[in-house]
Structures are given as structure tokens and as C-alpha cells.
Amino acid sequence: MENPFAEGENRIIRPPGTAIVIFGATGDLTHRKLIPALYNLAYDDYMPSNFVVVGAARTPLSDEDFRKNLFESVKKHSRRTINDELWQRFSQNIYYQQLDGTSLESFVKLRERLQSLEKKRAETLNYLYYLATSPSFFGPIATNLRGAGLVEDPKAAARSTSLIIEKPFGHDLASARELNSVLRKSFAEEQIFRIDHYLGKETVQNILVFRFANGIFEPLWNHNFIDHIQISFCEDIGVGSRAGYFDQSGILRDIVQNHLLQILALLCIEPPYSLSDADAIRDEKVKVLRAIRRLKPEDVARQTVRAQYTKGFVNGESAIGYMEEKGIAATSQTETFAALRLEVDNWRWSGVPIYVRAGKRLAKRITEISIAFKRAPESLFRGRQVGELDQNILAIQVQPNEGISLKICSKPPGPRLRVRPVVMDFTYGHSFGVPSPDAYERLLLDSMKGDASLFTRDDEIEEAWDLLAPVLEQWALPAGGKVARPPLHTYEAGTWGPAAAATLLKEQKHRWRRL
């Protein structure tokens, strides 16, 4: 042990003094998520005793105007009520710096601004750069930060300097590698925090606690007892104002490549040797991603389904089809729904299908993981008219009602032997009496503390793209080519997706869970 005072001491939740520079400070992410999250951290007294937030973008704005704009957003998006006195104290630490991400000169000015702000605080501040801009600026901003002397060597420096980036982390394997290599010219991998906000959600973090802190589940967590797994991400909204971006990307890239594969990896990992070492968990996740069997081109049509929504009704309101949305190319083949049957090809998971689906304009907004256990033998109940026994299902709801439920078979009261499923429920609100914090709060706090456990590493990103590469390739085949392109199905808005998605599970006599 290098530091004899460190052992057993893990009580600090307040990070060291930090200057957070948000690039893209006039944008949607900053207003809707980042500043409200920082305000909520201040509300809970988790912010460093010395901090500054410097918003940077091209639009000319005074510090005062920037604060005013943010105040309106915080009022709208914070989960906490606004406390005027706290806002005054909090917002006095917020500044605005006009900056063009492509101009080195702007970064020299930024450095001077940071130095002068730091001087007033009598504390060395760590620098945390949050890139809330289009990914096309990730490279130039990282390069300019280094060029302006705003990046320090992680080993030698008195202050830490780190970079947070938002998805998309590339568009495919090649572009992801390219992005990683560009970023690593300016920052070491350990200084790069790639946000996948799903990892900041309490229920997702709870997967590890649930698995490894309960003696009853981990022994069952393998192919001997688990029949199959479903991971569903369902949105009732359409593409809205993100049509342009979405049409270039599709739901496989937008949701499955990152959020859903991260969840899958956490569900399936082997116990890491430590929960304190960020790389211990991430090493295990990479192993899972690597073990997922790659689809051969001919498997893609059999093991994947893609579809687009057509007009329909969502919660009683009529909804237009994807092709009628503003900003969608007339020839668009972009999927708004994707379903995949995957298999983790290792000892623990051999033969357990893992079904993943994500879709827009589905019946309701819900993200759920369900683990279906193998059925109990029915011999005891044969001839007793109890029908087919239900599977035990452990369901982890990630949103909107975070919680865990377990479906078990039970005998209803009465003179006959009957069996009906009942559900044992645990919801965060009811059990802990407090709502869960927003994922961004936890992730911002961790990044200020330098804890990368909940952030994705370069090799995880690359493995995820590698896994999806054959799917993306087959889906992008030209129409009428030599090799048949897997069909693009349609589904009515407000339903649970195309009929083909149900067929995907039928082969193994499974059904999508009714959400």
C-alpha cells in the first residue's frame, strides 16, 4: 500500500476543486441536462467547495445573459425546486467565454480566462472539459486544448485535466477507431470519459449490486437456470426535432450500440476482482462484448429485424408515419425499430438467447431488462388443470418507474389447487423514500472525482461496433443487388413493433414480454 492512510478510507463524496468547461454551452444538452444536474448536485451539497463552470460557444453572450438563460432552463428541467439563494451562490461561479472550437486563438483566450478565475480562488483547480457539441468538433477541440497548453500529462501534473464526450462515438468501427486515435493524440485514454448516461441510472448500477450482493441470484445466473434474457428500450415519441440527425443514424446506432449493449455487458459479466478499480469492471465488460457471437452475413436476416413506423395512434392521439416526418429523406431506409437475437458464446451463457429491441413510436415509454428463468417441471401439476406454468421473470425497470420485480407462481386462496402468477415488487421511490437522481448528476460527480467506472472505454466502444458491423453492412446493401438486403418492415405507430419481431422469438418458443 503506497499510502498507509488510504486503507479503509472511502468517505469523500465531495470532489476536489474543479473548473468545468462546457463546449456547446448554448445548446440543448447543456440547458436541459448539464446545468440542471450541476445545480442539483449543489442542492445536495455535493459540489466542490471551489468550482467554476465556463460555458463556451460561438454566440456572443455576457456572463450575466448566460446565467439568465440558464436560470430559465434550470427552472424548467431541474428535479429540485429552485432555491433563489442557492441559485445566486451557484450561478456566481458560472461564466461564459465566446469561443470557436476550430480556432486555436480562442483556446489561448480560454486558458487566460481559466487562469484568472483560478487565481481568485486560491486553490488549484482540476480542468474538466465537457464536449457538448456536434461530434465533428471533438477532434478540433481536443487538438486545440492541447495546442493551447490546456492538457497536462496525467502522471506528472499537479492538476488533472480530463475530457468528457457524448455519443455518438463514431458511426461505425472505422470511424470509432479514427475518433479514438484523434482524441488520444491530445489526451491519454485514462483522461477520456465517454458518457453513456444509461450507466448513470440507478437501476443500471444496481445490476452489479443485485447480482453480487445477493447470495440467491448469482448461483442461478447462468445457462443452467436462465432460459433467455430480453432488453427492451421503448419510446412513444417519434424523431421530432432530431429528425435530421436520426435519419443519418437509425436506432441501432443511436441506442443499441451504446446503451443496450452496455446493459447487456453488465448483466453478463463475471464478478470483477474489485468494484473500486474502474478498469476491473470495464475489463470484464469487454470480455462479454468480445464473447458475443458475431453474426455471419447470412445470419443477419434471420437474427435481426428492422422496421419503420407508419401512421397510427399513440395513447389515443394520431401520429404521423416516419416518412411523413419533417427532415426525413424521401428514400430513407433508416430503421426506427431494431430487434436482435444475440448469444454470449462463453461457458456461463452458452445457449441462452439474449433478445434486444429498441424502437420509437411504440406503445409507451419504458426501458426494461427481463430475465426469464427456466420453467419448473410440470409433472407435479399435470392433470390438475393449472395450465402451462409461467416462467419466473426477474424484471429490472430502468425507466420510467425504476425498480425490480419478480414474478412467481402462487396458489390463489380456495379449495382447488390452482396456480397464478403474482409479482413481488421493489420500487426505488417506495423503498428508499427518495427519487433517484438524474443519471447526469452521478456521472458529472464521478467525472469530477476522476472515477471512470461508469464511463465507457475505447475498447468497449470498438467491440460494440465490431459486433454490429455485419448487421450495419447487410442493412446497407443496395436494393436489387446480388445479395438480398434484409427487408425493412413497417409497424403502426403506437404498437409494439412489426410482426417480424415476434417471429424472431418464435423459433425458440419465446415471446416478447408484454410491457
Place this chain on the structure above:
Amino acid sequence: MVDTQYSYTPTALGKISDTLTSIFAELQGEDAVYNRSANCNLIILVSGPQRLPALEQLIDALSLAHPSRFFVAFPDPSTSTVQASISARCHGLSKTEHVCSEVIRLSAAPAAFAGIPSVIRAHMLTGMPTEIFLYDPDVDIALIRAVAPLADSIFLDSQSFSTNFQKLAELLPLTRTVVDFSWVGLGVWREELKLGVNRCAAGLGRPQVRSIEIGFEGPSAAQPGALALLFAGWVVNRLGAAVLECGIDNCIRLCGADGSVIELKFVGSRSDQTERLSRVRLTLEAAGKEFTVEMLRAKLLETTVSGKDVHRATRPFEDESFEGRVRRHFFIGESLANYSGAVRVALKIRESLQSH
């Protein structure tokens, strides 16, 4: 029942969950707890608002036996868009604890009805069994088709389809399980026939049925209704017999599993009551001996098995009212194992009778 709230609170579609929460928040008293409870989603389809008052009683009965999230969907020409209103049904478990079902009423003009399944989908309890209750035989089949894919089972009372028994043929393919309260009501008759045949077959091997006579009484004596058809369907299906041809006077020739001819006859008598079975008579042969099993409706169900000896047994009828059969299904349960086979044959018998 301690507390039942019949009033419905209108709500915007986007606020259904919030309104449910606020209704329950209002219900909570200082000395009582009201638990929202549900072990399934139960969709009740109704042909129009005129059916609603009578439906309330059913919801009360069901919420006691089978706490659910109820969706009541019906066409209402007086509205243009989909309308929602909400209520809660509570039953006291003790003085201080109540169990409540939620009731979500959804209506729309026929032209806007297409929106209703989407509201149900959006508010179904996740991972729970889902059932459709066809309380009303006049519900448009298009509406049933739109909602059926959401459900695991359909509850109905085929007696109420007596004038349109053929509708069952359209309903069966829509679901995995049909719970027919007429079938539940026939449970005593099935059980008695089973015991009677046991008695004559004891030690003599599988008996051959030679004739079946089914007596029924109801508003129409001319043609058997749902109960007589269902019972006949069950008997014929269990015998593995096939419908051959229809003779005169509600008489049908069947081909038994061994190739022998079996005669099936319906004998109707008129009464003002809803249809019910009055008598069942089977003649059988086992090991070269002839037997009859006869069941007669009197105050009790009287069964006589005659062969070498005569054996008599009586058994009380169960509550044959609709509510009684519903209660029986939920509190005690009923075997559904042979139902779909019975319906299939019942439909064939009906077809054969009508073609004559």
C-alpha cells in the same frame, strides 16, 4: 364491501396515470390504507353507454374476486375524440385496510375508435396477464379483433351468444384461452356424467356409447342453445366421434371412434327462463351388457345409473346465475382442458342442424 366509489373523474389521455395517483391520494384517510392492487389487466368491451349501469355490478364482483386494472371500452357517438375517465373500486380487508382496483373508462365515436387500443396498450400493467371480458354479445367483432392481440385470454358467456353461436368460431382463433362461463355452469353435469360412466364401466373395460339424449328448456324449444350444444360437443368430442348426418327432429347420427353409429338427440321444451339443461341420458354397452346413465334436473341434480343394478345419486346445483358462475371461476376455478374441443364439435353440430 366497505367503500365503493362509483364516480368517474374525467381525465386527459396524457394524464391517466397522474389522475389515478391523485384519486388514490385523495382516498387515503387518517385511519385507513387503500392499496392499489391488480393481478391482471382486464379489458371489458361493451357495445355502448346504455350497457354501463349494469356493468358496474359486474366490476364490483370482479374487483372482489380478481383485483385488476380494468379498462372499459365502448363506442359513444356523442364524443368525437377518445375520452377517458377513472374510478376506483375498494373492498375492505379489515377496518383499516382496503384493496382497490382501478377502472379506466375509454370511449370514442365509432370513427375514432381506432385510437382506443393504443390507450389501453399505453396503460397496461407491465408483465401482468391480460384478459378480455366480452360482457356484451353485441360488441363489434372488429373491436374485439383490434384488442385481442393484447390479451392472453377471453372471458365470455356463450349463453349470451345463443342467437349468434357462430360468433364463437370467430373468437376462438383470436386467443389462446377462452373462459366460457357457460362451460363453468356445466361443470356439475360433466362431473356427474363422469361419475355415472365410471360406475357402469367399473371392471368392464371401455364402454361403447349407443345413444345420447340431451334435454333443454328455454325460450326456444325448436333448436338447442349454447348450453345444450356445448354439452353435446363435449360428450361427442370425448368419445372421439364424428358428426355424420342430420336427421329430422334435432337428431344427429354420429360415427363413433370404433365405427359404430351413435344417435344424438336434442329434446327441447319451452320456458320463459334463460336456457338450461333439463335432462341427459346416455345408453352404453360394456362387456356385452347395456347400461343407461340418466341425469335429471329436479331440485337437485338426480343421477340414475341402471344396468344389472340401479344406483341413484343426487347433487346440489351450484349458483347458476351469471354472477355465481363468475364467482365460481375466480374463487374456485374450473378445468378448461376440454373446452376448445367441445366448442369445435358444438359448432359442427350446430352447422349440421341448421343445414337441415
